[in-house]
Structures are given as C-alpha cells and as structure tokens.
Amino acid sequence: MSNLPMEVLLMLGQTIEKVVPVTIVLALVFSVLSHFWACNDAVPWWRKRELITDIVYWFFVPVFARVVRIGLLVVGASLVFHIKDPDELIAFYENGHGPLAQLPLWAQAILFVVLADFMLYWLHRLFHDQLWKYHAVHHSSEELDWISAARFHPINLIIGTISVDVILLMAGISPNVMLWVGPFNTFHSAFVHANLKWTLGPFRYVLATPVFHRWHHTALEAGGDTNFAGTFPIWDILFGTFRMPANELPENYGKDEAAMPAEIVGQLAFPFRR
Ligand SMILES: [Zn+2]
Ligand SMILES: [Zn+2]
Numbered sequence: 001m002s003n004l005p006m007e008v009l010l011m012l013g014q015t016i017e018k019v020v021p022v023t024i025v026l027a028l029v030f031s032v033l034s035h036f037w038a039c040n041d042a043v044p045w046w047r048k049r050e051l052i053t054d055i056v057y058w059f060f061v062p063v064f065a066r067v068v069r070i071g072l073l074v075v076g077a078s079l080v081f082h083i084k085d086p087d088e089l090i091a092f093y094e095n096g097h098g099p100l101a102q103l104p105l106w107a108q109a110i111l112f113v114v115l116a117d118f119m120l121y122w123l124h125r126l127f128h129d130q131l132w133k134y135h136a137v138h139h140s141s142e143e144l145d146w147i148s149a150a151r152f153h154p155i156n157l158i159i160g161t162i163s164v165d166v167i168l169l170m171a172g173i174s175p176n177v178m179l180w181v182g183p184f185n186t187f188h189s190a191f192v193h194a195n196l197k198w199t200l201g202p203f204r205y206v207l208a209t210p211v212f213h214r215w216h217h218t219a220l221e222a223g224g225d226t227n228f229a230g231t232f233p234i235w236d237i238l239f240g241t242f243r244m245p246a247n248e249l250p251e252n253y254g255k256d257e258a259a260m261p262a263e264i265v266g267q268l269a270f271p272f273r274r
Contacts, residue, residue, distance in 0.1 A: 015063045030146040030194045039197040040251050045145040056264050057150040065162055072166045096174030109177040112168055119164045121235040124228040133271040142254035144217050146190040197249055204244055205233055214250040215243055
C-alpha cells in the first residue's frame with residue numbers, strides 16, 4: 001500500500017508520455033483543416049482565451065480516467081465476482097471472460113463501441129435533465145475547438161465514460177479492444193469539437209460530425225437540446241433528438257451558464273457552490 005503514490009506518479013508519467021505525441025498530431029491536423037474549412041469565424045485554437053484551462057483538462061482527464069477505471073474494476077470484481085487475489089484479478093480481466101470474450105477481437109471492439117454509445121446517449125440526456133450542474137462545465141467553452149473535447153467535470157467522467165467502460169469490461173469484453181477503441185475515441189471526440197463545417201453529407205446520419213456536435217453546444221433556444229449521441233447519430237434519430245438544419249451552421253457556444261468560472265479550479269467547484 002505504501003508505494004501507491006509512487007505507482008500513481010508512474011502512471012501519470014506513462015499517460016502523459018502517450019498523450020503528448022497524440023496531441024501534437026491532433027494540433028497539426030486540426031490547425032490545417034480549420035484553416036480551410038472553418039465552421040465559424042473564430043480565433044485559432046492556440047489563441048483561445050481559456051486555452052490553459054483546456055490544456056489542463058486535456059492532460060488531467062486521461063490520468064484521472066485511468067486511475068478511477070482501474071479502481072472501479074478492482075472494486076467491481078470483488079463485489080460482483082468475489083475476486084480479491086491480485087493474480088486472479090489480472091487473469092480475470094487480461095483477455096476478458098465469459099461468452100463475449102469468445103468473439104473475435106474486432107467483433108468485441110464493434111460491440112463495445114455500439115453498446116457504450118447507446119448507454120452514453122442516455123447518460124448524456126440524464127446529465128442535461130437532472131445532473132446539469134456537472135455537465136455545464138463541458139458546455140462552457142465559448143471558443144469551441146478540438147482542444148475543448150476533454151473539458152469534463154470528474155463527476156461527469158465517472159457517471160459517463162468511466163462507468164460505461166467498467167460495465168462493459170466487467171461484462172467480459174476484452175480490454176484489448178482499447179487498442180483500437182481508445183485512439184478512435186480520442187480522435188473522434190477531438191474531431192466533433194473542431195471548428196469545422198463538415199457534415200459528411202449523407203454520412204451525417206451514420207457518424208457524429210463537427211456540425212452535428214457543435215449544434216449540441218449552442219444555447220437551448222438555438223437547438224442545444226438536441227444531438228446527444230457521441231458517435232452514432234442513429235440514437236438521436238430513433239429517439240427524436242436529431243437536429244441538423246440544412247444550409248445553416250451552428251454559432252455562439254457556451255451561453256447556457258453565465259456564472260461559469262473560466263479557470264479549472266472554479267469549474268471543478270461550480271456544481272457544489274449552488
Ligand atoms: Zn451535452
Ligand atoms: Zn461536446
């Protein structure tokens with residue numbers, strides 16, 4: 001137990017080591033794309049007023065998610081499957097377990113992404129209906145760009161992404177799917193927040209695009225209460241929340257919570273202050 005802080009520190013180092021090269025690639029890609037296909041007439045992302053806030057989230061979130069995910073997986077295995085021995089734990093999760101782990105890895109990856117997206121659609125609606133004060137942080141970016149993608153309150157992360165990952169891994173899907181799912185999610189979430197006017201034409205109904213998700217970030221009156229899907233707009237089509245007006249682009253973001261502080265400490269405290 002005594003070397004736990006050391007292990008967390010090590011994990012911090014490893015995660016940041018992975019995040020840095022990915023960030024550089026994303027920065028280059030979206031700088032070029034936004035130069036040619038900007039959705040809104042905005043300052044470039046590196047001149048955003050709240051850039052430091054977003055960068056802190058960008059590095060803090062993967063470390064936080066990783067530590068909490070492992071913690072919940074350990075607690076979950078102990079409570080549900082009565083597995084407490086560390087070696088048994090590793091064997092239990094290493095390549096998944098039960099019938100789902102028998103499927104080919106690509107099928108497990110697809111299943112993971114689809115099931116996670118379905119659960120996240122409803123959790124996202126829950127955050128808009130009952131847990132708004134935690135989700136308001138994500139909607140506070142006025143200069144919405146790819147780097148805003150990680151701006152999430154920890155409670156939002158735990159009840160959102162992390163819990164969904166834990167449920168699916170506990171159900172038996174192999175954590176090895178993360179080798180594909182992780183990079184896809186990172187790229188796709190940066191993509192949908194990027195300042196791009198891309199709708200992907202007919203594929204707008206298949207995959208969430210920047211225009212689709214930027215509509216979600218507009219004020220309630222402008223249509224912000226729509227497009228809850230993270231990856232597949234099919235959920236919004238099925239449940240009546242899809243909105244992508246033809247020949248119109250979203251603009252004006254982050255107007256739902258005027259009292260939201262601009263820096264991270266104030267944002268983390270925001271839900272508990274009201
Ligand atoms: Zn939202
Ligand atoms: Zn968003």
